[in-house]
Structure formats: structure tokens, C-alpha cells
Amino acid sequence: MKLTCIYCKTEEFEQGRGSEEHAVLSSLGGRKASKSICCQKCNTALGNEIDEPLTEGLRILSTFLGVVTGRGKDAATLKSYGTHNDKKFDLLPGGRVQQSKVKIDREIDKENGVANISVSARNLEEAKNLLEQQMKSFGKSVKDFKFGEITERIEYPESISGTLDLGLVSQHRSIAKSALTYIATMISPERLRSGCFYQIIEYIVGDIEDLELAKMTTVKFPASPHISDAQHRIIISASSERKIAIGLVELFGGLKFKVILTDCWEGPDLQKGYAVNPLNGEQVEHVDTVNLNNDHWNDETSNLNEEEYKDMMCKVFGVAYGHHVRLERERIISEITQDFCKEYGGKDFTDELKMMLSSRIAKAIANSIYKVDENRKISQDEFEIT
Ligand SMILES: [Zn+2]
Structure with missing residues (x-):
């Protein structure tokens, strides 16, 4: 069966042969995906326009925790995130810090034919190699050393400073896309294209601006599914009686968003939750165990206050x-x-x-x-x- 891309509404592909769209972003450690939603062009364009700002805004958390991406890559090393004794430090995946650059100081006393070399490296092996190179540049080897003092030093930068960047409209559009992608994995391609998701699709592609469709929330999320403290979750609830489908999206076990997917839902009641542990890729899915209370359905009109944030x-x-x-x-x-x-x-x-x-x-x-x-x-x- 041929499907039309829900975002550009022009490109066509066979069912299950479209571009791979992850529910929780792959860059954040998401694994679950669908290939029956959109074309490659839209996936790439939305990736650059809305997924990248979300990935970038949460980068410090991904690196600090050592998230492994859905495509099996390690989190990025963040360069020059701290300083100590005039040295810059990088933040490595998993939260370790490492001196950014090696440091070599040479003082040459031509009169006495003596050179003082000081090498500050990230580990013994690197120090040895650097010293060997330095000695070679004088036509010597490390064995020609007259006097040497070697110290292993464990240092900590005074502080690590990075920014967690949240609240951009583009980021909220990406979160809305996560919820829509997840509901797409549980309904037919026809229902996804039936028109009831018209508004959220327009919001995701940037054709309308609606601050109520996807926003941060303080409502209590259901306890299950649960897989890790640092988990990402998407919980979908659709009510045939209320004619509403909503998505609850939780990132890193605490950043919570509510997405109104549609207010003209014609389908059956749906309750399903997905959780993934971004540290090792473990995932779990619960059907019909997610019970939402009234708070989840009620529209909160106010934004988070400072205390809640x-x-x-x-x-x-x-x-x-x-x-x-x-x-x-x-x-x-x-x-x-x-x-x-x-x-x-x-x-x-x-x-x-x-x-x-x-x-x-x-x-x-x-x-x-x-x-x-x-x-x-x-x-x-x-x-x-x-
Ligand atoms: Zn498209």
C-alpha cells in the first residue's frame, strides 16, 4: 500500500518503507521507530529544524549521563567545560572530566647545553610519547635524561559550566512530533492520515503557532511503565468519550510535557506507555495499564511558575x-x-x-x-x- 508523507503531503512511499522516524529522539537514546510516517526529506528537514535544538539544549545531560544513542553512538565530549590552574577541561560521556589539551614547556639553556622540558599530559602513556618526541627533536632519547621528576596528578576543575536550554518553540514542536510518532505506531496509517491530527501536524511543520498544543506540565505522570530513574517515556491516552488524544512526554526522568494530539478523536479508547533507559537502551511498553486522572485531561492554561520550573x-x-x-x-x-x-x-x-x-x-x-x-x-x- 502506498502512503503519503504526513508532513509534506506530496512524497509517497510503500507502507513500512518510509524514513525511519524515532518516537523518543535517537540522539537522546530512543529506540522505537516507525517507517510509515514521513519521507526522508521531511525527516532530515525536521531533524535539522526542530530535533537538533532539542538535542543541543539537552546535550549537557546526555553527556553527563553517558547516553548511548539509538544508533549505538556514545554521547558527545563537551570541549572546554571547566578550568583549573589555567588548564581547560573537557566533559566526557558519563560525567568524567579530562584536561582538554596537553601542555609542553621547553626552556633551553644554550650556554650549558641543557634543556628543561615539562610535559603535562592526560595519562602516563601520553606523557611518555610526548617526552620521547621532545627528546627526539634534540636528537636524543628519554634514556638521555639527566634528571626527571614524574608526578601523577589528579585534578578537578573548580566548576563545570554548561547550559541546559529548554523552552524554544522548535523544541516543543520536536516533543509534539515524539508523541505523534508514538501514537502512529499503534494506529493504522489511514487513521494517522484521517484529518484528526491536522492541527498537530501543522504545528510540527511550523505552519501554525499554538502555545497550548505542546507545553511543559507539572501534572503527576502515571507510575508505570518504569525502567530507570533517567528514563524517557511517552504515554498516550485517547478517549472515545472525550474525543481527545493526548501524549505525555517525559525526558531524563523529570522534564515533563503534555501534548494535545487531537480534540476530534474518532477512534477507540487507547492507553499505552513506552519507556526507554537512555543509558543502555533497555525499553518496555505497557498496554492498558496507564490510568490517567482528570488532571491529565484538564487544560492547564498557565505556564510553569519559577518554583515549579x-x-x-x-x-x-x-x-x-x-x-x-x-x-x-x-x-x-x-x-x-x-x-x-x-x-x-x-x-x-x-x-x-x-x-x-x-x-x-x-x-x-x-x-x-x-x-x-x-x-x-x-x-x-x-x-x-x-
Ligand atoms: Zn515529506
Whole structure:
């Protein structure tokens, strides 16, 4: 069966052979998609015009949490998000920070034929390579080093500053598209094109501006489906009696939007919810278990006040920070345990060794919580340049 693209209303494609349109944006970790909605041209154009501003506005959360996109790509590294001791730091997927650039200082004392080289790199391996390059430029190797001091330093930038950008009309249009895409996966292509979604389609393509069709909301969302604290969800509810179909969209477990899909619904009652965990792609779908109360149907005319907006942001950043702390703790414990095994592996795990391991872990975790810089002298043996 040939279908017409719902957005341009001109391009045609076979059912199931249109452009792949994700319900929750793939860039935010969404997986569920439909190929019976629109053409490639409209998908690309709307992607640039409305999905990109939403992706960009939420980028700090995606990177901080380490979202894996629906197409299996890691979240972007955010460049120069913090500074410390005149060095810039990048924010890596999962919330780790890393010095943005390596730093090399050379001082050459021609009279005495001596060069002082200082290298500040992101890890030992990189430091070694840089030093080797520097020595080569003098026609020497690292073995010719007269005197060297190597310090492993763990540093934290004073602050990480990024912007979470929400509230643009284009972003709301993208959220409306998410709800429409999800309902499209549960109704026939004919019903999607029957005219009842005329208004929301016009809104998505930008032909009408209606601030009531898709907006942030404070109404309590149903508890299920639930898959993760950082989940994205879309819940659809359509009522044959009220003749309304609405979509509730939740991003990162706390940013909540309500979309009025149509107020001339002629179809049956529908209740369905989809949840995806953007951290690992796990997803779940619930049918007929989503019960909405009256608050969800009633039209709220006012916008979120400052207090409500703040609550919403606190919830989302609380989830992101909690997840980051858990990840960091796991990473620290595994790194220290690995180093410890290299050093003491094969020996009896005496009380003394147990104490040593646990105190190393405790110190590293405390340092990471309180952002205490650490210095550790590394011997030339360990650096392997003797
Ligand atoms: Zn089209």
C-alpha cells in the first residue's frame, strides 16, 4: 500500500518503507521507530529544524549521563567545560572530566647545553610519547635524561559550566512530533492520515503557532511503565468519550510535557506507555495499564511558575548527579583494585593488605567527593625510562 508523507503531503512511499522516524529522539537514546510516517526529506528537514535544538539544549545531560544513542553512538565530549590552574577541561560521556589539551614547556639553556622540558599530559602513556618526541627533536632519547621528576596528578576543575536550554518553540514542536510518532505506531496509517491530527501536524511543520498544543506540565505522570530513574517515556491516552488524544512526554526522568494530539478523536479508547533507559537502551511498553486522572485531561492554561520550573530542574539534575556519583565510585573501586592486584596479586590476602586496600579506596572516593587534588610521585622505574 502506498502512503503519503504526513508532513509534506506530496512524497509517497510503500507502507513500512518510509524514513525511519524515532518516537523518543535517537540522539537522546530512543529506540522505537516507525517507517510509515514521513519521507526522508521531511525527516532530515525536521531533524535539522526542530530535533537538533532539542538535542543541543539537552546535550549537557546526555553527556553527563553517558547516553548511548539509538544508533549505538556514545554521547558527545563537551570541549572546554571547566578550568583549573589555567588548564581547560573537557566533559566526557558519563560525567568524567579530562584536561582538554596537553601542555609542553621547553626552556633551553644554550650556554650549558641543557634543556628543561615539562610535559603535562592526560595519562602516563601520553606523557611518555610526548617526552620521547621532545627528546627526539634534540636528537636524543628519554634514556638521555639527566634528571626527571614524574608526578601523577589528579585534578578537578573548580566548576563545570554548561547550559541546559529548554523552552524554544522548535523544541516543543520536536516533543509534539515524539508523541505523534508514538501514537502512529499503534494506529493504522489511514487513521494517522484521517484529518484528526491536522492541527498537530501543522504545528510540527511550523505552519501554525499554538502555545497550548505542546507545553511543559507539572501534572503527576502515571507510575508505570518504569525502567530507570533517567528514563524517557511517552504515554498516550485517547478517549472515545472525550474525543481527545493526548501524549505525555517525559525526558531524563523529570522534564515533563503534555501534548494535545487531537480534540476530534474518532477512534477507540487507547492507553499505552513506552519507556526507554537512555543509558543502555533497555525499553518496555505497557498496554492498558496507564490510568490517567482528570488532571491529565484538564487544560492547564498557565505556564510553569519559577518554583515549579526549579523543582523540575532539581529533579533532573538530581538524577543525573546521582548516576554520575555511582559511576565514579564503581570506576574508582575497580581501578584501585586492579592496581592493587598488580602489586600484591598472588600473596596472602592478610588483614593488613585488606586494610591497605580499603583505606586506599576510601581515600580516593573521599577525594573525588570533596574534589581534592592528588599528587603521587612516580619513580623512573615505573615510568620505564631508566
Ligand atoms: Zn515529506
